[in-house]
Amino acid sequence: MLAADARGELVTAGSDELLRGARPISAADVAAVAGIPLDQVLRIWLAIGLPIEQVDDKALPADAVETTLLFFEGSQVFGEEATLAFSRVMAAAASQVADAAVALFLGEVQPRLEASTASELEWAEANESAVATLEGVEKVMARLVREHVVRAVSRSRAARGRDPSEPRELELAVCFLDLVASTEWALRLPLSTASKALGRFETAAWDASVGRGGRLVKLIGDEAMIVAPTAVDACTIALAVLRTVSLDAGLPDARGAVGFGTVLFRDGDYFGPLVNVVARAVKEAAPGEVVVTAAVRDLVPAGAAFTVGPYAPHHLRGIDEPVALAPLR
Numbered sequence: 001m002l003a004a005d006a007r008g009e010l011v012t013a014g015s016d017e018l019l020r021g022a023r024p025i026s027a028a029d030v031a032a033v034a035g036i037p038l039d040q041v042l043r044i045w046l047a048i049g050l051p052i053e054q055v056d057d058k059a060l061p062a063d064a065v066e067t068t069l070l071f072f073e074g075s076q077v078f079g080e081e082a083t084l085a086f087s088r089v090m091a092a093a094a095s096q097v098a099d100a101a102v103a104l105f106l107g108e109v110q111p112r113l114e115a116s117t118a119s120e121l122e123w124a125e126a127n128e129s130a131v132a133t134l135e136g137v138e139k140v141m142a143r144l145v146r147e148h149v150v151r152a153v154s155r156s157r158a159a160r161g162r163d164p165s166e167p168r169e170l171e172l173a174v175c176f177l178d179l180v181a182s183t184e185w186a187l188r189l190p191l192s193t194a195s196k197a198l199g200r201f202e203t204a205a206w207d208a209s210v211g212r213g214g215r216l217v218k219l220i221g222d223e224a225m226i227v228a229p230t231a232v233d234a235c236t237i238a239l240a241v242l243r244t245v246s247l248d249a250g251l252p253d254a255r256g257a258v259g260f261g262t263v264l265f266r267d268g269d270y271f272g273p274l275v276n277v278v279a280r281a282v283k284e285a286a287p288g289e290v291v292v293t294a295a296v297r298d299l300v301p302a303g304a305a306f307t308v309g310p311y312a313p314h315h316l317r318g319i320d321e322p323v324a325l326a327p328l329r
Contacts, residue, residue, distance in 0.1 A: 011120050015127035019134070025064045027055040033065050036072055044071045047084040049091035089267050101137065105130050155215065156265065158229045168265045173234030173296070174275055175214075175226040176282040177205060177241055177256040182222035185252045197250045198222065204244040208237045217270060225279075227270055231260040231292075231299035235306060235328055238290045246288060253287035257325070260295045280316040281325055291325040 004013035027045070031038040038055060045052050048071070052059070061067075075083040109126055118126070159170035179185070179201060186194040198221075205224040209216045214228035214237055224241075228234040238256035245254040259278040263270040277293065285291045297308045306328045313322035 011123040012127050014124055015131045018128060019131045022062055023059050024062055025060045026058050027052045027060065030060065030064050030068050034069050034072070036068065041068055043084065044068055044087070047087040047091065049095055085267055097141070155229060169262050170265050171262050173228045173231045173258060173260045174263065174270065174278045175228065175234040175238050175256060175258045176223060176278050177226070177238060177254055178223040178282055179251065180253045180255055180287045182252060200248055201245060201251055204241045208240040212237050231258065231296040232304060234258045235290065235292065235296065235300070239306060239328065242288055242290065255282060255285035255287055256290040257281035257285055258290060258296055259293040260299055277316065277319060277323055280319060281314065281323065284314045284325055290328040292328060294324045297326060
């Protein structure tokens with residue numbers, strides 16, 4: 001308590017101890033108990049985003065041996081490099097959840113405490129309550145991972161490519177959406193206002209994606225990357241997001257691009273020429289418009305809720321040959 005007070009952290013001393021838990025094991029202990037070379041133990045913990053600085057320091061949680069063995073056994077099944085790559089994906093997801101949890105406290109709980117001139121005891125109790133909710137988060141995350149694996153298996157089977165020797169090559173629709181002139185728009189607004197508005201754009205992209213069996217792969221500032229099992233699904237998702245954004249007075253217009261073809265599926269992300277083309281094609285769309293590649297036109301059935309307009313060649317940055325793009329109507 002004295003040390004925490006000297007650092008100005010007395011009100012969080014209890015919650016910090018609760019959060020960290022007991023740390024009875026060193027990396028050297030893990031290597032000895034698990035029977036795994038020390039350098040491999042260090043590599044595993046680096047891959048999961050928790051680098052170990054001093055191998056003899058008692059700085060690891062009580063289940064460190066079990067955790068290390070899980071990753072080691074995984075490497076025996078899937079190969080060391082592939083398992084470490086998967087470990088980095090897990091760590092990145094956990095890190096994002098952790099940052100979101102901290103941001104939730106800073107954005108929602110802390111302002112209320114400051115506005116009410118809370119006492120040190122009230123601050124300490126609020127921090128402890130927030131940390132206590134992590135147990136529930138861990139349980140929910142375990143269930144979510146399992147349920148989303150079920151959906152991921154279904155998506156990959158539906159998108160399986162023609163070449164059985166290349167199981168990571170999938171055929172699916174790729175969609176990019178972004179907000180037009182968002183940099184200038186954001187500069188005119190307070191950070192908190194822009195952040196809340198971007199949150200509404202992200203929500204629209206998420207809801208439309210999962211509602212049509214797609215997946216919101218990533219958000220990069222004002223841009224969203226989505227994959228869907230069919231071209232019609234991707235077009236429907238894009239049009240739904242643009243419609244939602246157009247009704248939001250606090251957001252600039254959105255635009256989108258959709259393509260269909262073969263992509264490489266690796267570490268939960270999608271790569272290949274198609275992804276590059278669609279990412280650049282979105283900049284060719286007018287505000288409030290979705291453009292599509294020629295492959296999409298051939299996959300839109302008669303009677304769909306939209307039609308494909310006339311194609312025109314577009315010169316995209318970094319793409320040697322002109323790409324034919326057409327607007328959805």
